[in-house]
Amino acid sequence: MKHKTTEPLPRLRAHELSSVRGGRTLFEHVSFEVHAGELWQITGANGAGKSTLLRMLAGLMPSSSGRIEFNNQPIQYDRSVYHQQLLFIGHKPAVKAELTALENVYWQRRLSGDKTAQQDSSSDWDLLETIGLLGLEDEVTGRLSAGQQRRVALTRLWHSQAPLWILDEPFTALDVKGIAMLQQRFQTHLGQGGSIVMTSHQALSLASLNPKQRHLGETYANAMGAQS
Numbered sequence: 339m340k341h342k343t344t345e346p347l348p349r350l351r352a353h354e355l356s357s358v359r360g361g362r363t364l365f366e367h368v369s370f371e372v373h374a375g376e377l378w379q380i381t382g383a384n385g386a387g388k389s390t391l392l393r394m395l396a397g398l399m400p401s402s403s404g405r406i407e408f409n410n411q412p413i414q415y416d417r418s419v420y421h422q423q424l425l426f427i428g429h430k431p432a433v434k435a436e437l438t439a440l441e442n443v444y445w446q447r448r449l450s451g452d453k454t455a456q457q458d459s460s461s462d463w464d465l466l467e468t469i470g471l472l473g474l475e476d477e478v479t480g481r482l483s484a485g486q487q488r489r490v491a492l493t494r495l496w497h498s499q500a501p502l503w504i505l506d507e508p509f510t511a512l513d514v515k516g517i518a519m520l521q522q523r524f525q526t527h528l529g530q531g532g533s534i535v536m537t538s539h540q541a542l543s544l545a546s547l548n549p550k551q552r553h554l555g556e557t558y559a560n561a562m563g564a565q566s
């Protein structure tokens with residue numbers, strides 16, 4: 339007798355989302371489902387609404403219509419549970435400029451929920467080495483280069499236990515080595531059943547990441563093009 343195979347539930351479901359900002363429709367009818375082990379890349383022209391969509395998915399702003407579910411529940415159902423399951427990194431590096439790189443790594447660990455974290459721990463030193471900042475550990479983060487600050491901000495990805503990562507332009511300011519390092523981290527996360535939704539203007543070079551893509555139509559960009 340044949341058994342009916344049941345499709346696994348999506349981890350994150352976006353259904354018929356739209357965004358109207360400043361009287362303009364940025365996008366509409368946006369639907370997709372993110373499963374465990376999947377990476378979704380949101381693409382589109384400048385101003386198409388990619389950051390807006392990611393902020394909606396993270397529950398940081400409402401959609402104009404449609405709904406978003408995490409593990410089959412509306413994300414508004416229990417926001418604190420959702421935020422424990424989610425790691426959101428926006429396009430600006432969220433680091434404390436006045437702390438050193440090593441102090442930031444420690445605080446990122448604490449903020450990710452690790453109550454046993456110790457300052458100056460060997461794991462933080464190992465992480466600094468992984469992200470290529472050994473030798474700069476005592477530098478005040480605000481004096482590091484944009485790419486180095488980005489690396490410090492991204493250490494949250496190494497601390498995180500969250501199954502869902504939402505990342506806005508994570509490759510910004512990173513050099514070739516930094517991009518490769520980050521893609522390796524993505525691969526590990528996906529291999530462990532994690533999910534990633536991200537924006538990036540560049541194609542991912544690690545073929546095994548095999549991203550699914552959702553392109554946002556250039557409603558506004560088209561209108562601007564039509565005028566020029």
Ligand SMILES: Nc1ncnc2c1ncn2[C@@H]1O[C@H](COP(=O)(O)OP(=O)(O)OP(=O)(O)O)[C@@H](O)[C@H]1O
Nearest residue numbers: 359360364382383384385386387388389390391558
């Ligand atoms: N607070 C706001 N009120 C009204 N419109 C806004 C607001 N914030 C952003 N916008 C507009 O929303 C549009 C989409 O912005 P968004 O940052 O989501 O685009 P994006 O696709 O991420 O662009 P980019 O590729 O340049 O990062 C832009 O035209 C922007 O001007």
